[in-house]
Amino acid sequence: MASVQKFTDKAVVNQLRHNERAVQNPSNPDIDMTRSHQNYTLSQDRGMTSYDYYKQRKAQLYCYRRDDVKTLAGWVVTAPKDLPINLHQPFFKETHRFLENRYGKENTVLAVVHNDESGQPHLHYNFIPAVADPKHGGEKICANDVLNRQELRNFHPDLQRHLKENGIDARVINGATAGGNRTVRELKRAREHEHQRRLIF
Numbered sequence: 132m133a134s135v136q137k138f139t140d141k142a143v144v145n146q147l148r149h150n151e152r153a154v155q156n157p158s159n160p161d162i163d164m165t166r167s168h169q170n171y172t173l174s175q176d177r178g179m180t181s182y183d184y185y186k187q188r189k190a191q192l193y194c195y196r197r198d199d200v201k202t203l204a205g206w207v208v209t210a211p212k213d214l215p216i217n218l219h220q221p222f223f224k225e226t227h228r229f230l231e232n233r234y235g236k237e238n239t240v241l242a243v244v245h246n247d248e249s250g251q252p253h254l255h256y257n258f259i260p261a262v263a264d265p266k267h268g269g270e271k272i273c274a275n276d277v278l279n280r281q282e283l284r285n286f287h288p289d290l291q292r293h294l295k296e297n298g299i300d301a302r303v304i305n306g307a308t309a310g311g312n313r314t315v316r317e318l319k320r321a322r323e324h325e326h327q328r329r330l331i332f
Contacts, residue, residue, distance in 0.1 A: 132303050133208040133286065137201035137260075137274045140189075146203065147181045150243050150255045161248045169246035173227040173254070174239050181241040185259065188237065193264050193271035201274035203240065204260045206230060208290075209253040214301050220244075222294070222301050223254045229293045234258045234277070 138146050148154050152167045177184050189202060208226050210219050223244050231239050241257040260278060264271035291303045 132211065133206055133290070135204060135206050135278060135283070135286075137278065138203040138205065139199060140202045141198070143185060143203045144182050146205065147185070147241055147257065150205075150241055150245075150257065151181065152247075159248070161250070163247050163249075166247035170243060171246075172241070172243045173224060174242040175236075181257075185240045188240070188259055189272070191270075192259065192261055193267045193269060195272075200272065202259060202272050204258055204274055204278060206256045207253050208256065209251045211301050211303060212251060218299070218301070219252055222299055223252075225294055225297050225299050226254055226290065227256065228297075229290055230256045230258070233289075235261065 145154075149159075152162075152164070152170065174181070179187070185203065194200060194202060208223075208230075210222055214222060227242050230242070235258070238259045238261050239256070240259060242254065244252060244254050246252045259272060260274040260276070261270045262273050262276045263269075287304050294301050294303065
């Protein structure tokens with residue numbers, strides 16, 4: 132229902148341009164550009180591009196000088212299949228509020244809902260993973276501290292609780308999300324295992 136990715140500094144501009152549909156000929160065949168006008172942004176308008184804001188906020192944080200440092204993270208939260216269409220927008224708005232409260236409004240770089248792809252509508256929430264930095268003072272960028280095992284295990288239950296407390300009746304915990312997040316590879320492996328099991332029995 133929700134998955135997360137981490138990106139190095141070199142990958143950020145392309146990731147943001149892709150999510151904003153600023154790429155002229157996207158490589159994703161699932162995108163129907165004639166429906167891209169149905170997409171909408173939930174992050175605030177700061178009077179600059181999302182990439183310029185990313186650079187501005189990043190400059191305020193301590194960051195190790197290594198090419199492999201993940202300076203941006205992105206949750207993709209998909210609308211549950213049994214959620215009525217009229218509740219999609221309230222669901223995404225409340226999910227966005229949950230994410231900003233969790234990772235910091237000042238760290239939010241871009242939040243956009245895509246309605247122009249095959250499959251369910253989904254929210255892309257891109258943020259700088261920032262934590263307190265006792266060693267250098269202030270804050271630092273550290274995706275491993277922000278998106279640790281505990282965070283991945285608690286994400287879906289906490290989102291489920293938040294939605295319920297705010298009047299959104301949406302089921303985000305299911306067979307794929309119970310017990311914490313799994314990678315795309317793990318989900319595919321589980322589907323293949325289930326397929327093989329059915330062939331045998």
